Amino acid sequence: MHSVEKIAFIGTGVMGFAMASNLLKKGFKLKVYNRTRAKAEPLAALGATVCDSVAEAVRDADVAISIVGMVSDVEETWLGADGILKNLPRGAIGVDMTTSSPSLARRLATKGEMLGLEIMDAPVTGGDVGARNGTLTILCGGRESTFKTLTPVFEGMGRTWVRFGEAGAGQLAKAANQIAIAAGMMALCESMVFAKKSGLDVPLLLETLGKGAAGSFSMQSYGPRILKGDFKPGFFVKHFVKDLRIALEVAQEHGLYLEGTALALKLYETLMQKGLSEAGTQALYRYYTRDFA
Amino acid sequence: MHSVEKIAFIGTGVMGFAMASNLLKKGFKLKVYNRTRAKAEPLAALGATVCDSVAEAVRDADVAISIVGMVSDVEETWLGADGILKNLPRGAIGVDMTTSSPSLARRLATKGEMLGLEIMDAPVTGGDVGARNGTLTILCGGRESTFKTLTPVFEGMGRTWVRFGEAGAGQLAKAANQIAIAAGMMALCESMVFAKKSGLDVPLLLETLGKGAAGSFSMQSYGPRILKGDFKPGFFVKHFVKDLRIALEVAQEHGLYLEGTALALKLYETLMQKGLSEAGTQALYRYYTRDFA
Numbered sequence: 001m002h003s004v005e006k007i008a009f010i011g012t013g014v015m016g017f018a019m020a021s022n023l024l025k026k027g028f029k030l031k032v033y034n035r036t037r038a039k040a041e042p043l044a045a046l047g048a049t050v051c052d053s054v055a056e057a058v059r060d061a062d063v064a065i066s067i068v069g070m071v072s073d074v075e076e077t078w079l080g081a082d083g084i085l086k087n088l089p090r091g092a093i094g095v096d097m098t099t100s101s102p103s104l105a106r107r108l109a110t111k112g113e114m115l116g117l118e119i120m121d122a123p124v125t126g127g128d129v130g131a132r133n134g135t136l137t138i139l140c141g142g143r144e145s146t147f148k149t150l151t152p153v154f155e156g157m158g159r160t161w162v163r164f165g166e167a168g169a170g171q172l173a174k175a176a177n178q179i180a181i182a183a184g185m186m187a188l189c190e191s192m193v194f195a196k197k198s199g200l201d202v203p204l205l206l207e208t209l210g211k212g213a214a215g216s217f218s219m220q221s222y223g224p225r226i227l228k229g230d231f232k233p234g235f236f237v238k239h240f241v242k243d244l245r246i247a248l249e250v251a252q253e254h255g256l257y258l259e260g261t262a263l264a265l266k267l268y269e270t271l272m273q274k275g276l277s278e279a280g281t282q283a284l285y286r287y288y289t290r291d292f293a
Numbered sequence: 294m295h296s297v298e299k300i301a302f303i304g305t306g307v308m309g310f311a312m313a314s315n316l317l318k319k320g321f322k323l324k325v326y327n328r329t330r331a332k333a334e335p336l337a338a339l340g341a342t343v344c345d346s347v348a349e350a351v352r353d354a355d356v357a358i359s360i361v362g363m364v365s366d367v368e369e370t371w372l373g374a375d376g377i378l379k380n381l382p383r384g385a386i387g388v389d390m391t392t393s394s395p396s397l398a399r400r401l402a403t404k405g406e407m408l409g410l411e412i413m414d415a416p417v418t419g420g421d422v423g424a425r426n427g428t429l430t431i432l433c434g435g436r437e438s439t440f441k442t443l444t445p446v447f448e449g450m451g452r453t454w455v456r457f458g459e460a461g462a463g464q465l466a467k468a469a470n471q472i473a474i475a476a477g478m479m480a481l482c483e484s485m486v487f488a489k490k491s492g493l494d495v496p497l498l499l500e501t502l503g504k505g506a507a508g509s510f511s512m513q514s515y516g517p518r519i520l521k522g523d524f525k526p527g528f529f530v531k532h533f534v535k536d537l538r539i540a541l542e543v544a545q546e547h548g549l550y551l552e553g554t555a556l557a558l559k560l561y562e563t564l565m566q567k568g569l570s571e572a573g574t575q576a577l578y579r580y581y582t583r584d585f586a
Binding site for chain 2: 102125126127130136137139159160162164165169172173175176177178179180181182183184186187188190191192193194195197198199200201204205208209211212213214215216217218219221247250251254255256258259260261263264267288
């Protein structure tokens with residue numbers, strides 16, 4: 001059984017920054033790395049050491065955590081010459097919290113095992129609000145013993161952490177989560193644009209419908225942002241597109257065609273083509289209002 | 294200001310039966326009518342008078358409530374020779390709680406006004422569970438004064454009642470509600486079938502994801518039924534198809550094309566073609582498992 005003290009934290013975007021902040025507040029010693037160094041620097045004020053490379057950050061870590069953007073970023077962060085697998089001390093734990101592909105998660109776990117490392121996939125759900133408030137749900141795949149060792153770390157970032165099975169299972173659970181969100185976001189946006197065009201009092205409508213069978217986290221969390229015309233990213237369109245592509249690839253391997261998810265992906269890809277890659281997922285509303293200016 | 298004592302209740306299906314029961318328990322005097330009389334008869338044990346025609350039920354009512362199936366049933370119930378408008382005493386209130394078209398709601402209100410009747414559209418959300426527990430949300434269109442008079446009646450059936458505007462506004466709000474549910478049900482079913490094919494522990498997954506950004510009333514309410522293979526109607530597929538057709542017609546009048554809702558309608562129409570008209574809306578899961586036997 002390890003005791004976890006020193007954490008390397010790779011990737012301090014919207015989610016990672018908030019998660020690293022919470023770990024620092026819980027008393028963990030963090031070395032942080034971010035490709036755009038400026039985004040990591042404010043963490044120094046909370047006691048983090050800001051590093052210039054992944055290798056530097058992970059070299060003496062008990063646990064290395066990554067939450068980066070794309071699957072290619074995960075590959076580089078973990079498998080590169082400067083990456084986690086080559087530089088994390090033997091016996092340490094690596095946790096990829098990026099939403100990435102289940103097959104890559106299994107590959108990292110296998111390679112890690114050969115190097116004497118314990119690797120877990122642990123993507124999260126709960127959005128930027130959950131990351132800031134430390135109320136994330138953490139979906140884990142990997143060994144039970146690793147999962148147990150990580151309890152205090154998960155406590156520092158989330159409210160719920162569940163192990164779904166061996167390596168890759170966390171990513172599968174996350175894919176299921178994104179599938180459950182994607183068509184639901186269409187539902188919310190379509191309802192709101194319909195209500196607006198119908199001349200209804202949309203804030204009153206959301207408040208009312210939220211108590212009934214149409215109620216959802218998306219309605220509660222994104223409805224008010226859409227009403228205010230706030231399309232800033234909690235969660236980037238470009239990352240959601242990546243997540244949905246992964247989910248549909250796995251679905252296809254299972255012989256499943258998920259039409260609602262495929263349609264949502266198509267609409268989000270349109271948003272990307274229209275220059276909204278860096279908007280938040282609630283910007284799907286702008287697909288329906290054709291507000292691409 | 295009326296005082297409401299005698300209620301005529303037309304339509305005692307899954308929803309109507311539960312709503313009429315709750316009104317009886319609150320002490321209202323009910324005359325009930327249902328096309329299939331046997332479905333209304335158990336209400337006699339709670340004190341209702343079971344009638345053989347709409348005319349008989351409404352003849353001396355303070356308030357006539359209808360919750361029937363299709364738009365054509367609403368037309369017959371309200372506009373027929375034996376219907377509500379011809380037989381409800383002048384000065385009384387008529388409330389259509391069926392999910393029906395906004396334009397029909399406006400037409401009934403106009404005709405009612407000419408006859409000295411106050412007509413309100415007041416479709417509900419909250420499902421069969423909400424109907425049984427008296428926790429429905431009631432979405433109203435019509436005059437403010439009528440809405441106020443109906444407060445004790447709404448109290449008898451629901452937990453929330455909101456007036457969205459003049460006649461038809463309740464139906465518009467309900468259409469927005471069905472839009473918010475439809476693609477969301479695709480999202481839930483696609484997530485569940487994906488999880489099952491991925492070998493995940495689906496009950497654990499639903500419990501876990503329900504706490505995060507994918508959480509919804511549908512996941513909470515229908516997820517467990519789908520897991521048990523329980524496709525019995527809370528809410529009929531055939532009625533949902535009707536509701537979505539209404540919603541998409543209105544959307545089209547507004548120049549809106551709601552792709553997610555249109556796709557959900559297409560899948561539900563497939564269920565109907567496969568003989569699942571009378572299943573519950575959660576039977577959408579069977580579209581994805583091709584379980585049409």
